[in-house]
Amino acid sequence: MVMKIVIKNGRLIDGNLIDIEIEEDKILKISENIENLEGKKVIDLKGEKHISSGWIDMHTHCFNKFKLYSDDADEIGYKKGVTVVVDAGTAGADTIEEFYNQSKGVKTRVFAFINIARQGIKSQDELSNLDNLKVNLLMDAVEKYKEFIVGVKARISKTVVGNNGITPLKIAKKASEEAGLPLMVHIGSEPPTLKEILDELKEGNIVSHIFNGKANGILKDENSIKEEAIKAYEKGVYFDIAHGKDSFNFNVAETARTNGIKCHSISTDIYQRNRLHGPVFDLATTMTKALTIGYEKEEVIEMVTKNPAEILGLKGFGELKEGFISDITIFDIVKGEKELVDSNGNKKIALEYFKPLAVILKGEYIEIDKE
Ligand SMILES: [Zn+2]
Structure with a gap:
């Protein structure tokens, strides 16, 4: 039997916090507080990390x-x-x-x-x-x-x-x-x-x-x-x-x-x-x-x-909704300068940038190697 995963306190891009329960490929439940955690793998993001589909x-x-x-x-x-x-x-x-x-x-x-x-x-x-x-x-x-x-x-x-x-x-x-x-x-x-x-x-x-x-x-x-x-x-x-x-x-x-x-x-x-x-x-x-x-x-x-x-037309993808595919990206929006270069060599300095930290993919939690 595959273990259910509960993500606690993930920060949505609009600032709200949510809990998500996952079983294999599917999002089972989304709520402000999922309490029954027994026998489940719990990943607590403590409101510090962002999540999205x-x-x-x-x-x-x-x-x-x-x-x-x-x-x-x-x-x-x-x-x-x-x-x-x-x-x-x-x-x-x-x-x-x-x-x-x-x-x-x-x-x-x-x-x-x-x-x-x-x-x-x-x-x-x-x-x-x-x-x-x-x-x-x-x-x-x-x-x-x-x-x-x-x-x-x-x-x-x-x-x-x-x-x-x-x-x-x-x-x-x-x-x-x-x-x-x-x-x-x-x-x-x-x-x-x-x-x-x-x-x-x-x-x-x-x-x-x-x-x-x-x-x-x-x-x-x-x-x-x-x-x-x-x-x-x-x-x-x-x-x-x-x-x-x-x-x-x-x-x-x-x-x-x-x-x-x-x-x-x-x-x-x-x-x-x-x-x-x-x-x-x-x-x-x-x-x-x-x-x-x-x-x-x-x-x-x-x-x-x-x-x-x-x-x-990818049905079930792209949104955090109950019944949808449970693929999730966990990421930071890092405050700090980062140089960006376009295809013509023009440069810009970003003052904050997206940094992926982990994914849930096909029901599996995978941390991304830190450089
Ligand atoms: Zn191409």
Whole structure:
């Protein structure tokens, strides 16, 4: 029999204290004071440590077959306070089975966007040859790995699509509609232009790398946002950070915020190189960057819990509620200076920062190694 866990005196991001009782995968009870502790593992946070639903990073690369963008799911997952990592289309129809099997061998929960290119991101130009897009193969894979695949991914920028313009985007959009899954679109250098891409998207689609500092990004000029980005935002397209090596710029993110455009989710686009050498490092660092440019703490936590769960349709994830999945992140908000660097080398000093301490994952309490 598995031992029940009771977390006492966890501090929610709104400041309130709660107790939570967990049995394996499920939250049994949430209350101000759980008293019957006999025979249960008790973790008393004494009001000193924060808790939230387990953090979800909805843009990562953790399929180890292709070395271009890959990492170990646990290195970017539970060891960084992230209980759910979502791979953003490293695998396609030809390789998703291998990825699925690989993901069974790790602790962290893994879900995947399936790339519209059948081989996945084997090279930088996966959509430059339209023969690589085989919707029937994608549909078969989605059917077979329903529980694993949460969306369809298309990288729509110059190096990836070659001379194909938005044709791969149109195919991916149709495939995502047929599969009943969200479409995630990566943006970068043109062609195609941002306008061509965003005009094609509809409510529920996701744009990655939304705060990139490239000429084809969302800034019209120093102080304002391009109309096509505002239009996309207003029609319900989700904006995701997906920081990455090249795709997060403080000024773009701040200008967007002051113009009323906030991202819906905070994600890293993490893989081994940008984890080890920056500027990404981990999800907590990207969360701290959002905090430092003016997002509220409550917003930051929602953007790595409730919002990604809703965007991806992950039922039972993302909130601390009775009957929900019992994944939890325990963390500190440390008062102290920390230097932050964006993808363009711009620096900011955070005055407080997120620091994950432990997780509860699949019913197991795991402390994170202290450096
Ligand atoms: Zn990516």
